Amino acid sequence: MTTSLDPFPWDTEDLEPATPTPAPTIPAEAPLAIQVTRYQCPHCRTTRSKKTAATAHISRCWKNPAVRTCKTCTHYEPPGDGDQCIPGRACGCNIYPESCNAEADIPEDRPAVHCPKWEPRED
Structure with missing residues (x-):
């Protein structure tokens, strides 16, 4: 029997426990492998992404004997x-x-x- 002060006027024994909704699964994507070309000075370990910039560096590299x-x-x-x-x-x-x-x-x-x-x- 329920009273007016009862916060749950329905019979809680008849309720089924709530089933949590599973989170949607997001497929994991693998990172993409890319190849990058860098140009390195043969006199020091300085690298450049452009061949023209590396050539310019070599012509003024402090460790280049030709300079x-x-x-x-x-x-x-x-x-x-x-x-x-x-x-x-x-x-x-x-x-x-x-x-x-x-x-x-x-x-x-x-x-x-x-x-x-x-x-x-x-x-």
């Missing part, structure tokens, strides 16, 4: 890295800028190119 830059010259002295000469203490005694032993001027923002004092470095 005659400081990086490929026997007179080039790389900058000091500031490694510790006393274990456990950074003394800074070997921090120095890059230089040229042939006394050629090296720009501050890039190596010199087509240097008249350039000589090939033996690696």
Whole structure:
């Protein structure tokens, strides 16, 4: 028997449990494999997506001996890295800028190119 205060005026024992509606299945799509061609400089690991851009880079690459830059010259002295000469203490005694032993001027923002004092470095 139900009363007016009963929140469920119907007999809840006669109700069937609700069946959840299954979510629709979406077929999983596999990613597509594509092949991309990149052009890499033979002197450094720089790559370009266009062959013309890679060719232009090679003609000015700092590691290309044909460009005659400081990086490929026997007179080039790389900058000091500031490694510790006393274990456990950074003394800074070997921090120095890059230089040229042939006394050629090296720009501050890039190596010199087509240097008249350039000589090939033996690696």
